[in-house]
Amino acid sequence: MDEVAGAIADPVRREILVMLRERRMSAGQIADRFAISRPAVSRHLRVLRESGLVHDELAGRRRFYRLDPEPLARLMRWLAPFAPSTAGGPPDERAAAWSGRFDALETEVYRTRRERRSEPAATGERRRAAAGGEPATTHDRPATTHDREERSA
Amino acid sequence: MDEVAGAIADPVRREILVMLRERRMSAGQIADRFAISRPAVSRHLRVLRESGLVHDELAGRRRFYRLDPEPLARLMRWLAPFAPSTAGGPPDERAAAWSGRFDALETEVYRTRRERRSEPAATGERRRAAAGGEPATTHDRPATTHDREERSA
DNA sequence: TGAAAGCGTAACCAGTAGGTTACGCTTCTG
DNA sequence: CAGAAGCGTAACCTACTGGTTACGCTTTCA
Numbered sequence: 041m042d043e044v045a046g047a048i049a050d051p052v053r054r055e056i057l058v059m060l061r062e063r064r065m066s067a068g069q070i071a072d073r074f075a076i077s078r079p080a081v082s083r084h085l086r087v088l089r090e091s092g093l094v095h096d097e098l099a100g101r102r103r104f105y106r107l108d109p110e111p112l113a114r115l116m117r118w119l120a121p122f123a124p125s126t127a128g129g130p131p132d133e134r135a136a137a138w139s140g141r142f143d144a145l146e147t148e149v150y151r152t153r154r155e156r157r158s159e160p161a162a163t164g165e166r167r168r169a170a171a172g173g174e175p176a177t178t179h180d181r182p183a184t185t186h187d188r189e190e191r192s193a
Numbered sequence: 194m195d196e197v198a199g200a201i202a203d204p205v206r207r208e209i210l211v212m213l214r215e216r217r218m219s220a221g222q223i224a225d226r227f228a229i230s231r232p233a234v235s236r237h238l239r240v241l242r243e244s245g246l247v248h249d250e251l252a253g254r255r256r257f258y259r260l261d262p263e264p265l266a267r268l269m270r271w272l273a274p275f276a277p278s279t280a281g282g283p284p285d286e287r288a289a290a291w292s293g294r295f296d297a298l299e300t301e302v303y304r305t306r307r308e309r310r311s312e313p314a315a316t317g318e319r320r321r322a323a324a325g326g327e328p329a330t331t332h333d334r335p336a337t338t339h340d341r342e343e344r345s346a
Numbered sequence: 347t348g349a350a351a352g353c354g355t356a357a358c359c360a361g362t363a364g365g366t367t368a369c370g371c372t373t374c375t376g
Numbered sequence: 377c378a379g380a381a382g383c384g385t386a387a388c389c390t391a392c393t394g395g396t397t398a399c400g401c402t403t404t405c406a
Binding site: 347348349350351352353354355356357358359360361362363364365366367368369370371372373374375376 | 377378379380381382383384385386387388389390391392393394395396397398399400401402403404405406
Binding site: 066067068071078079082083085086100101102103 | 381382383384385386
């Protein structure tokens, strides 16, 4: 539990989780989206791995990461009793804050997803070629060979 | 968000939140339940305060803390999109892990609540007079005057 | 009104977190 | 088969965390 919450506490790691929600990604693909150095990302990935939030699988010289939502589910399960009207004690002021309990979550999903689209990188500016803008320095890398999965983000 | 997750990441702070779920408590009441020093607890409380998870109100020479679940609700809202079948991308393996989504939460509530009853202290052994055992050194403190709220735990 | 209760802050310390650069290992590729 | 690609680890540094003791301030009580 400590590990899961601790993993979630870092914005880079949260962003990685969001990215992996869509599809699995290689370490390099992930690292390219952030302004920090690759070893830094590598260690973030290790934290996520050790907390069980992601699993890795080698594929040639690349290592793919995929999300495992189970630890997040555990967190949710711990969080749930804090909802008001959940086996009541003296709660009452709680009811207001929890704003609709689990409802309106579906709504929230879309809002969150839309927001994210603009800026995946979190801290700086090294980000290579993001989704939005001009082709820019897309030939930053030769792109000679297998470019199937890379470009899809 | 960082702050909330960070606050949740510490076992002492999590236990404090669980305690405050039942009723508001003074700093001293809270501190007495843990084996760590009182200033340590005081700082945990400050972390919780700054992350908005608790609010304090002075009452004479005592300071009462009460839970504010709203930040936890925000966390839930961030967590929710990780549930499978929530605005699908390529998710599918996710479905298994998320084990029943929000269902079975009600069940979980009772289990968790029962577990806690036995040992509120987390780290050590300084705990004064817990719920269970003999009257022990209950007269550790004179208990001369207003003892309304204190004994109820 | 002076002593004790109740709490927070200050100063200090060890351990951890997160970043960086340098490096080594394995796997493709030309 | 040599070199590049792709990743992780090692070593190092700074900043933050969580604990401790010492102390100061406000409120209550005898």
